Amino acid sequence: MPAWCLLIAATPPAATTVYQCTDAAGAVSYQDVPCPPSARSKRLSLPDAGPSSALPAPATDTPLARPAPSPAPAAAEPPPPLLALFRCVRATDGGTYLSQNGQPAPYQAPLGMLGRFGAPLSQVYGPDHGAAGMSAPEANRGRVTAALVANYYVWVQDRCEALSPAETCAALADAYAEVERKLQRAFDSQKPPLEARERTLLEQLRACR
Secondary structure, eight states: OOHHHHHHHHOOOOEEEEEEEEOTTOOEEEESSOOOTTSEEEEEEEEOOOOOOOOOOOOOOOOOOOOOOOOOOOOOOOOOOOOOOEEEEOTTTOOEEEESOSSOOOEEEEGGGGTOSSSOHHHHSSTTSTTTTOOOGGGSTTOOOHHHHHTOEEEEOOEEEEOOHHHHHHHHHHHHHHHHHHHHHOOGGGHHHHHHHHHHHHHHHGGGO
């Protein structure tokens, strides 16, 4: 290796010259130029700081915080299924009523209530027609009368037909209007069952919207 390379390698780093100045009052100051003639001077050599070997940390991209997703809107509660309603005809008198049961249970009724006789029941059961109104058992003993047949109980069952969706909604609306009228005239003690019925009808009417 050439000698000049060794010389360069062995050369210490350059130093900085600093002057220590002490004035007549004894105050000490440091400066990079020679002291004035009136002050005592002392020359100091301070080594320069070498280049830093530490490399700066590479800059990293800080990911931006993503905003939290907004909660999804609550799904609307689906309406309940439409209530099944039936219009039923009573077997005894032909009157109609609404029911949720399309197969009402059979029941017993006097044969005279079924309209099998041309005369009204008051006449069929009256004392002038077969003496059915008499209390003495011997009055009817051995006699088959219209009153005896009319008083015979038979099994009957009401007939029911399903309402269409439009008819069902109309029936529910009528029932709700009737409950509202009753609530307007009801005393406080009478309102709880009517209010419960009102809530039930409102829930059932949701299927009609």
